Amino acid sequence: MQKHNLAERFCLGIEATADDYSVGILDFEGKVLANIIDVFIPEEGGIHPREAARHHAKVAGEVISQAFQKAGIKPKDVTIIAFSQGPGLGPCLRTGATSARALSTYLNIPLVGVNHCVAHIEIGKLATGAKDPVTLYVSGGNTIVSAFDAGRYRVFGETLDIAIGNCLDVFAREAGFNQREGMPFGAIVEKLALEGKELVDLPYSVKGMDMSFSGLLTAVIRLLKSEKHRLEDLCYSLQEIAFSMLTEVTERALAHTEKHSILLTGGVAANKRLQAMLTTVAEEHNSRFCVVPKQYALDNGAMIAWTGILAYKHGITTPVDKSFVRLKWRLEEVNAPWVEG
Amino acid sequence: MLVKKGAEANLFLEEWQGRKVIMKRRLPKRYRLPKIDEKIRAYRTIHESQLLHYAKEAGVPTPTIFMVDLADSNIIMEFVEGKQVKQVLNDLSSEERQRLSNHIGELIGRLHCDDIVHGDLTTSNMILTPTCKVVFVDFGLGEKTVELELRGVDLHLMKRAFQSTHFRYAEECFKAVLEGYAQVVGEEMAQKVHGKIRAIERRGRYISERRTTE
Numbered sequence: 001m002q003k004h005n006l007a008e009r010f011c012l013g014i015e016a017t018a019d020d021y022s023v024g025i026l027d028f029e030g031k032v033l034a035n036i037i038d039v040f041i042p043e044e045g046g047i048h049p050r051e052a053a054r055h056h057a058k059v060a061g062e063v064i065s066q067a068f069q070k071a072g073i074k075p076k077d078v079t080i081i082a083f084s085q086g087p088g089l090g091p092c093l094r095t096g097a098t099s100a101r102a103l104s105t106y107l108n109i110p111l112v113g114v115n116h117c118v119a120h121i122e123i124g125k126l127a128t129g130a131k132d133p134v135t136l137y138v139s140g141g142n143t144i145v146s147a148f149d150a151g152r153y154r155v156f157g158e159t160l161d162i163a164i165g166n167c168l169d170v171f172a173r174e175a176g177f178n179q180r181e182g183m184p185f186g187a188i189v190e191k192l193a194l195e196g197k198e199l200v201d202l203p204y205s206v207k208g209m210d211m212s213f214s215g216l217l218t219a220v221i222r223l224l225k226s227e228k229h230r231l232e233d234l235c236y237s238l239q240e241i242a243f244s245m246l247t248e249v250t251e252r253a254l255a256h257t258e259k260h261s262i263l264l265t266g267g268v269a270a271n272k273r274l275q276a277m278l279t280t281v282a283e284e285h286n287s288r289f290c291v292v293p294k295q296y297a298l299d300n301g302a303m304i305a306w307t308g309i310l311a312y313k314h315g316i317t318t319p320v321d322k323s324f325v326r327l328k329w330r331l332e333e334v335n336a337p338w339v340e341g
Numbered sequence: 342m343l344v345k346k347g348a349e350a351n352l353f354l355e356e357w358q359g360r361k362v363i364m365k366r367r368l369p370k371r372y373r374l375p376k377i378d379e380k381i382r383a384y385r386t387i388h389e390s391q392l393l394h395y396a397k398e399a400g401v402p403t404p405t406i407f408m409v410d411l412a413d414s415n416i417i418m419e420f421v422e423g424k425q426v427k428q429v430l431n432d433l434s435s436e437e438r439q440r441l442s443n444h445i446g447e448l449i450g451r452l453h454c455d456d457i458v459h460g461d462l463t464t465s466n467m468i469l470t471p472t473c474k475v476v477f478v479d480f481g482l483g484e485k486t487v488e489l490e491l492r493g494v495d496l497h498l499m500k501r502a503f504q505s506t507h508f509r510y511a512e513e514c515f516k517a518v519l520e521g522y523a524q525v526v527g528e529e530m531a532q533k534v535h536g537k538i539r540a541i542e543r544r545g546r547y548i549s550e551r552r553t554t555e
Binding site: 149150154155156160199204206207209210240241244247248251252254255256276277278280281284332 | 349508
């Protein structure tokens with residue numbers, strides 16, 4: 001039976017693009033009823049796609065039932081299933097997509113494939129009320145400056161090589177830290193940077209609207225291995241240089257598009273120094289600065305569910321036979337008819 | 342009078358020694374540490390002035406520089422009458438757009454032939470004068486270099502500028518730019534740079550082409 005009260009219609013969203021398996025449940029008005037995240041933490045090194053996928057397959061059932069419990073609804077109450085269709089790591093995406101297809105088929109309800117990058121922007125807008133912002137989306141896999149124009153989120157600047165989150169992670173690993181100690185790598189670098197005093201010379205690489213972080217990473221690792229500098233100073237310098245680059249590009253996009261707000265989203269959004277830099281820019285341009293709340297900064301199911309709802313309300317669904325994962329699905333390839341602009 | 346508040350510099354229209362001039366002042370950025378900020382501003386002020394001059398030698402119209410004040414990160418230069426290409430491109434006929442894009446390609450070619458990369462090739466950084474001359478401005482991110490890679494990055498930026506600001510004509514415009522470019526640098530060099538652009542795009546994240554070619 002079709003329900004018309006938005007608060008009685010629900011979307012279950014599944015996120016599994018990289019190291020998280022997460023399930024979110026939202027009602028159609030945008031109220032988050034559940035957002036359960038289960039993170040895969042490797043024994044050592046970075047994320048191995050197959051190991052992460054194995055983790056996802058193992059925890060999927062438990063995370064889904066936890067989400068239902070938390071939301072206080074039953075599977076039959078769900079109206080649509082949304083899932084992250086890309087971009088991301090193949091084995092992880094496939095595991096997430098498989099669980100989504102199974103639910104959709106079993107419950108006989110529509111499936112909606114969602115672009116992961118769009119979801120990070122949409123959850124930021126939902127949670128902060130940001131209107132038509134220039135978005136800086138920073139995470140372990142992505143570094144994108146985007147703004148909406150003519151039906152799509154356009155990419156104004158991005159990294160030409162590695163993502164900023166990846167840059168911070170690799171540096172922390174090279175410095176001997178282990179994520180098992182309970183703190184994300186980015187948070188470890190941020191904490192050490194607070195004790196930094198001396199700025200060391202590192203390459204600053206902005207090419208128009210695009211950025212490059214690989215040379216910066218190589219340089220800072222070389223200084224680390226030279227053992228001539230305090231680790232705190234290296235963390236401090238790495239953050240100052242990298243975040244200045246991100247802020248410069250965001251400011252350029254803001255000036256170019258003449259928009260009036262900045263939205264910071266993605267896993268690295270939690271960094272206070274980056275937030276402070278963008279706040280300064282927003283003030284100078286009489287713009288509003290919005291940052292995604294911590295629980296929606298990392299990859300999460302709630303953002304997928306919300307974006308699924310937005311798309312579904314505009315008649316977008318993904319038939320199961322078209323629900324193959326899209327590893328390199330770009331932000332600007334997605335039509336977003338639900339955005340007014 | 343402030344005429345443009347840019348991302349990194351403000352442009353003022355002033356009277357200076359009886360002339361109408363543009364003062365380009367790189368303002369301190371409070372968000373970055375003074376030590377980083379001063380270095381970036383001084384570097385960009387010097388280089389921009391040098392490159393504006395080199396570009397002229399290469400046969401690319403740029404504003405004439407009257408004075409460079411490093412203490413203030415300030416360049417005083419000729420005021421160029423006209424409109425940004427960004428403002429006019431969408432109002433042109435398809436044929437005019439093609440011709441203009443072709444000419445822009447030639448100018449980029451001239452820069453590259455003299456080992457100059459602009460570093461921020463967008464349609465906001467090109468001024469179309471009433472006499473239909475295209476004047477390149479803002480060489481703040483430019484470089485003097487022989488690297489093929491940076492020529493590729495330069496044109497890739499141009500392509501991206503079309504895609505983000507003039508997406509309806511992005512393809513035809515960029516194609517015309519490449520044609521104009523090839524006419525100046527020669528077919529062989531153009532092919533090399535074109536290859537670089539494709540390589541840069543593949544290197545960029547999440548491009549489906551990367552999987553299917555090479």
